[in-house]
Amino acid sequence: MSIDTGAANPTENPPVRVVLCWHMHQPSYLDPGTGDYLLPWTYLHGIKDYADMAAHLEANPAARAVVNFSPVLLEQLEDYSRQIAGFLESGERLRDPLLRALAMPTLPVNNPERRQLVEQCQRINRQRLADPFPAFRHLLEIAETVSAHPASMRYLSDAFLVDLITWYHLGWMGETVRRSEPRVQRLIDKGDGFTLHDRRELLGVIGELLAGLPHRYRHLAETGRVELSMTPYAHPILPLLQDLQSARESWPASPMPVVDQYPGGEERARWHLARGLEIFEHTFGHRPHGCWPSEGAVSQATLALLQSYGFRWTASGGAVLDNSLGAEGGGNGQWHRAYTLAPQHPEAEGHAATRCFFRDDGLSDAIGFEFSDWHGDDAVANLVSRMEAIAAGCEAPEQTVISVIMDGENAWEHYPANGFHFLNGLYQRLAEHPGLILTTFAEAADETEPRDLQRLVAGSWVYGTLSTWIGEVDKDRAWELLAEAKQAFDQRAGELDEATRIRAEAQLAICESSDWFWWFGDYNPAEVIRDFDHLYRVQLAALYHTLGQEPPEHLSHAFARQGRGQPERGGVMRHGRAEP
Template identity: 55%
Template structure:
């Protein structure tokens, strides 16, 4: 589970709502499924910047209800405000925001919302039409948008949400406050729910480096070439001071995680499963007993080590370093992420178990076999009916009760005696295709790396000549860390939708610009130029990739 830092750095206002929308829908539902299947087990990974944003939204709403704080997200502000926008441009922006939902699963199944969406598309065709929409229409659109983004478990159990859905239209200010109250309650209890799940032993919690950077590229940009020998690289082929930054990201990630959960995790999911020969020792240095990455990283590494016949369904250790490395089964993980969305829950779960039993039958001679299924905790479920409710309930129940299969966690695997194999070398790569092609090697992505490296050079110069007080130093370091995050580079490229690319590349430039200002330097003109335009239509909106 991760989201990049969506708040605009100067004013703290959120540019995109995905943190709180996924929190009230997907993160809440995932917790509910694990709570309601007594024998379920899972590993849940949190990026620290996501934890901080969930907490920030929680504090925003608590402050708003006390009358002492302010909301910082445009959609929540509109939902809370007694007055809706009048100007056509503001209305267009608000209506477009309320249409950002899966048509088949989040709009069409709800007749009231589907009708509102139909009116919205009609009104957006001509600017003058926007002026004829009354405030009640905007209120109803806002309420329904949040209702369809509500967790299925909440829709089935919370009488306040049920009453709002039954009412269907002409929502009052009291109705909106009720909805905001539910949202506030979900956000307030979300992190404590996962802490309780961890304390009960149902969930193992793991962590990612603070702002979700691609660690191998911070350590050595040239590691790109191990899996992509012909890839073009940025003009600046060494990220300045990358090793120190990688350590900072790890240390700060652990500090933030521990501040929310009260303990240090045993496992690290390195951002995007990105690993290399240099990354594994760094992970070991920070005390982790396990890490994980993609199947194709293992295949590449086995081939290079002349071990192509080795079992891919087991953990390995690199040169006997402490952390055991588990490897994602791309086929099974991608079936959940992309294929089963179109199947009935029963057929999907039966097919999944059939694949597991086939793997079991072909690995009977290896007592250390483990099948690792790893995917987003947020992006798949809006492509399932009922947010994956029936699929996930059936999956956890049948797996936990199956006589030949055992649900477990990575730490429990190691504690129960699973012995990792030995891997002589690790070919650098990620869970996506076993390479770094999603983050580097494309003209737009490389340009992003050059912009990042340039501000890091300025950072290094200022650190050598200027002394900042402790609070300012931490703020600068955290701002740099956000700029180092992987999501900006994920979205750059012409295969992603123009709207999504525009959202992320604009926010990337804002974060870089703010870092220059924090360092007391003039923002370079080049940050006024768009990094990437996009224009494609990637599968599932580009929020997910297949492993192979």
């Protein structure tokens, strides 16, 4: 949607562009050895956040947004859709323990498995997703008592577990689904005593939601209401793959792993982009114009790489631009423009310069951390007023792009009704605003003149550094384990048949995901560190097995220190800037 600058009143400033960019991502929770999913977060966010975010855009035809998907998430959503369909059609085995417990006639009989189910069903935002339903709240109170006294697990009946598991899925259901789906409404009204038919019916709803997600977003893109973009395949930190030492550009004193570089990292970065494009085009039927690099992590080499693949735009955090401009920076307004890197990296020659946009950290973090306890109308009014102030103070409104970039899934469970009132109100208010116009990064890249950026300091949207993924004891140890596994891959890959080599490359990519490094560090919660330490070692061991090698003994032992932190939002989200 281009901006019409020929308004009836030529003295009025043209409207200022606003881009809302929502990033959707979950790492691979699949255990390659068993084929089972070890954690259920992919499908739970699918039925809640991915479904709701599509519905809000469908309900507001004048709204525009960018929705970014990680390809490893798209693969998992497709896999869940297939396995649910296979179970309902022919009884094929469900490969997620929580889904099996929901749908199977019989529940586990041994106490450790039953305890695991009870503990999983407590991993939910009680205030927002459980407390609004008295029946669910009561079940969780019983579950908490049992967890505090594990010996009492043997007294829990199957009827209790059935109701708890059913309510857990009802609690995770998207608000738009609860309001529009009669089968879900019936189960909520029923409240307890759920039958096998009830549970299978709920599984059918889950399967329909997951199967419909790619088609809904594809339709939104084809009708011009959404721009779809991608992240490299398994969500790696590209600057660190390309050059581990790039971490010191924004943090010169950063402690580093004992390995100087990740072996063959440039080639691996290319692999993630090429494979990501394949998955994206398979899912949505077109090639994306833009790439939100994993965690907005960029460097000069990363920008050149994205440009060599023909991406018209990319984006990062506002603090990255601050670091890059240094003393020459031009104040807050500097974030609200497109930039291109000059001089061009030799590798990028012959390709149109990739526009780089920068996140307004204040606006984005306000949605993530401030507004969840506000009345929806008040939150929308406050956010829009901040945008109006930016628009009023900008020197060149026709070149201004206000970029809100944030996690599109984890924030909403902290809002009443999964952000229903806030998101609907925001889309409606911005769609009709005379001075602010919703657009996409692709259109903003085409319609605005970029500023030249003489250098780009490597960093991410988190604090403008790469410190979330390197420079701490456990994070550095994780890089050492990964480099060791990559060396084993390099030594063995040439001897593998083509099918095995392809599997090994994909498994290596999962090991290169940023998510494992995000969660290492004792400032995180102990339970989550335990989960991701285990998951990381499972993925590394699977790589060795694919290579036909015995995994090293140290992968049998946890290496991450026990966490003691209680970070805001449980650590799944962070602020764009370090607190003073």
